[in-house]
Amino acid sequence: MDEIGRFSLFSGWNLCSHCKSPPVVHEVEGVNDQEKHLANKLPSCSKCHSAAYHSVECQQAHWAGGHKQDCKKLQKAIKPLEELMGWFHCDNDYTSWLSMDMIAEFYADKNNELWQRGVKEWNYQNYLEAMRIFQSYLLPYKRAWCAKPDTVAHGKQSFYIKEVIGTANEALFCMSALKLAKRLLFCSYCEMDGEQVESARQRLVQCLSLLVTIRQLHGSPNDKVKITMDDAWMELALSMEEVPSDRVIARHVAKMAVTTHSCNWTNPLQRPGFVAKVTLDAIPFIPRDKHPNWCKHIESNWEHILKEYQTLAMNDSRWHDVGSGVRGTGHDDHMVVTGRRWTEYVLFGSGSIENDAPITKKLIREHLPDAVSLAEMGGGEVIFSRLEGDTHINSHCGPTNIRWTAHLGLIVPRSRSDCRIRVADQWYNWEAGKVLLFDDSFEHEVVNDTPEDRIVLLIRLWHPQLEGKNRLEAMMKAIAKKEENVVKRYHPAM
Numbered sequence: 001m002d003e004i005g006r007f008s009l010f011s012g013w014n015l016c017s018h019c020k021s022p023p024v025v026h027e028v029e030g031v032n033d034q035e036k037h038l039a040n041k042l043p044s045c046s047k048c049h050s051a052a053y054h055s056v057e058c059q060q061a062h063w064a065g066g067h068k069q070d071c072k073k074l075q076k077a078i079k080p081l082e083e084l085m086g087w088f089h090c091d092n093d094y095t096s097w098l099s100m101d102m103i104a105e106f107y108a109d110k111n112n113e114l115w116q117r118g119v120k121e122w123n124y125q126n127y128l129e130a131m132r133i134f135q136s137y138l139l140p141y142k143r144a145w146c147a148k149p150d151t152v153a154h155g156k157q158s159f160y161i162k163e164v165i166g167t168a169n170e171a172l173f174c175m176s177a178l179k180l181a182k183r184l185l186f187c188s189y190c191e192m193d194g195e196q197v198e199s200a201r202q203r204l205v206q207c208l209s210l211l212v213t214i215r216q217l218h219g220s221p222n223d224k225v226k227i228t229m230d231d232a233w234m235e236l237a238l239s240m241e242e243v244p245s246d247r248v249i250a251r252h253v254a255k256m257a258v259t260t261h262s263c264n265w266t267n268p269l270q271r272p273g274f275v276a277k278v279t280l281d282a283i284p285f286i287p288r289d290k291h292p293n294w295c296k297h298i299e300s301n302w303e304h305i306l307k308e309y310q311t312l313a314m315n316d317s318r319w320h321d322v323g324s325g326v327r328g329t330g331h332d333d334h335m336v337v338t339g340r341r342w343t344e345y346v347l348f349g350s351g352s353i354e355n356d357a358p359i360t361k362k363l364i365r366e367h368l369p370d371a372v373s374l375a376e377m378g379g380g381e382v383i384f385s386r387l388e389g390d391t392h393i394n395s396h397c398g399p400t401n402i403r404w405t406a407h408l409g410l411i412v413p414r415s416r417s418d419c420r421i422r423v424a425d426q427w428y429n430w431e432a433g434k435v436l437l438f439d440d441s442f443e444h445e446v447v448n449d450t451p452e453d454r455i456v457l458l459i460r461l462w463h464p465q466l467e468g469k470n471r472l473e474a475m476m477k478a479i480a481k482k483e484e485n486v487v488k489r490y491h492p493a494m
């Protein structure tokens with residue numbers, strides 16, 4: 001029963017929402033780094049649980065500076081999660097929000113014809129009509145969820161889960177719940193794409209409540225349950241990341257997903273769509289004293305690289321907006337930019353051409369064959385990256401943990417506080433001629449509030465622990481996963 005544990009919201013806030021600085025670290029003897037981190041975390045806003053502060057002064061200033069409005073929006077977005085928690089915290093004797101009658105009815109396929117009619121409309125590409133049918137099919141379940149019993153009023157609508165364990169009803173429940181969960185998930189995809197975000201999130205929460213219950217009944221996870229659960233958490237987290245004011249809530253979602261051993265996530269701050277099976281060290285930012293040797297070779301030649309950038313900078317036709325589809329990966333990247341433009345020039349990877357930047361390319365080929373091979377396989381690229389002044393790259397996670405990212409600073413605005421990058425819970429600065437090395441599957445964001453451009457040579461390379469045949473295997477799986485996700489979105493659950 002304890003396999004999953006109880007849901008709680010993310011609480012490890014480590015940067016003040018007002019002054020953006022970390023907590024004052026109190027040294028405590030005999031505790032490890034993780035314990036120290038927890039001991040020093042910041043207290044969060046008791047209403048939205050998503051802003052954190054050093055002091056009452058920081059909180060008051062943040063409240064007056066706009067959190068008053070944001071807090072309301074955050075509370076609204078977080079409500080589904082609180083409902084899931086509330087339902088799940090009903091104690092050991094927890095109840096199902098579905099009545100046994102509904103499950104029996106569902107199992108007997110009483111209303112199946114309606115769902116199948118929706119599938120038919122979908123296959124005729126009448127998507128709106130299909131969604132309308134799916135929604136009306138799911139209406140009784142939505143009502144049951146909204147009327148879900150508190151611990152006192154239990155009895156009429158629902159049953160104690162423990163009452164079905166080991167009975168014929170248990171199998172009935174599990175089979176029906178999984179099927180229903182899949183339909184809820186599919187309907188939420190439709191609604192998400194149709195911008196009915198609130199309803200979609202609500203359905204994902206219902207879907208998750210069913211799956212968690214199945215997992216509680218069966219100690220060992222069933223593959224189909226796990227896959228559906230991963231998909232639902234992922235969709236919920238992504239829906240939070242897409243809405244700027246809800247972005248921090250993705251951490252709460254990820255915290256819950258981690259509790260249910262989903263998505264292969266272990267840290268709410270690291271939420272890639274694909275996590276390699278091989279265990280890879282999860283290090284958000286690699287400090288200079290741990291840099292591999294190639295960094296030195298690249299750094300000592302940085303002025304040649306800068307010169308080649310300056311030549312190519314003139315050639316407007318070869319610069320493209322990030323995410324404009326010119327290169328093979330990163331098609332959603334444009335969604336995270338606000339302000340002016342984020343553009344790139346591809347050196348290795350799809351969209352690159354021969355005979356440009358000879359010195360830079362020779363350096364990369366010689367010292368970083370790992371980056372070239374990753375680019376050739378379509379898993380990343382080497383580019384000149386230009387972030388214009390007054391532009392932000394909003395907080396997001398990269399698609400996979402199988403690669404690292406390096407930035408060689410080429411032209412860097414002087415203001416350290418107005419031009420910087422956050423990886424996980426710390427801010428860093430570029431320096432001309434110096435490499436920053438990090439794992440972009442961790443939450444990261446970039447701000448350039450200066451009037452000047454920030455130019456770096458961006459290099460993706462294999463995670464250093466991924467070697468030999470593991471590379472190809474991880475890459476094939478990452479690609480397959482991505483394709484599966486697209487297929488799932490367009491094929492209704494049966």
Ligand SMILES: [Zn+2]
Binds near residue numbers: 016020021053054
């Ligand atoms: Zn502060």
Ligand SMILES: [Zn+2]
Binds near residue numbers: 045046047051067
């Ligand atoms: Zn708040």
